[in-house]
Amino acid sequence: MAAQTQDVIDAYSRQCASLLHRNIYLEARLATVERQLLEAQEAAGKVANV
Structure with a gap:
């Protein structure tokens, strides 16, 4: 049992x-994935601001 x-x-x-x-x-x-998302969001923001 033991x-x-x-x-x-x-x-x-x-x-x-x-x-x-x-x-x-x-x-x-x-x-x-969170870091990649943040990088993608930053890149998209830079493109939108150009």
């Missing part, structure tokens, strides 16, 4: 680590 409990804990621990890694990746990707 071994099964440890197996479940280990599986949840691996899943949690995987989700944390995915979250970090998505946050970094979001920051990149």
